[in-house]
Amino acid sequence: MRMRVEQKARIIALAVFVPAIGVHSAAATANPRDGAPKRQAPNEPKPERLPPTTAPLRASVPSPRRCVAAGRLITSALAPLAFFGLLGCCRMSRKEKWYVAGLAFECTQCGNCCSGAPGYVWVTREEIRRISLRLGRTDGTLSKEHLRRVGLNKYSLTERPGGDCIFLTRADGKSGCSIYDVRPLQCRTWPFWSGNVKSPDSWNSVAGGCPGANRGKHHDFVAIEDLRLKKSW
């Protein structure tokens, strides 16, 4: 009797727990986010397939990363060539310059370069501001007495009647510059302008009007080039 009761209890337990295990395993395999079946319904349209040529075509388009890599490769390969080419050019230009040994020049304060035939002493806005300050002005400009506009946006210092620069001074047979410490670049680099040192002839032509050329202090090639190529001061 006791055995029968135990057997009945086992049968009941099996009857209750086995279906429960089946429900649990089914819930574990189902997608928790959708209750729809995974299998495709027979009447549902199949997704369109891409033509097989799509992948190769896309692969043949160069990617930006690939272009950058190629650019770097070319740059690194050409860098030594560019370097030696530039070095060669520098050497050649130095070799080609007829004044590689330097030139002699020392100002005698004759004033010829600041007078004579009408010309231009070009000044930048920054140079105008410095000269203005030197003259005690606070507005950074110059009056028409000292400055004239040439064309749309170029400025030159003015001249007195007879051709003297407006800032040229003369005393005891010597000339000077009343704004010497803030004189424009054009005056600072005289006589080593590109046109003046273009050839021995052009330099000798300068020496014809400037008694300071070909005498006195020796200026080496580097110093001459530094002045000739100067863009500002």
Ligand code: SF4
């Ligand atoms: S012409 Fe020559 S020597 Fe005479 S003031 Fe000018 S730079 Fe000096």
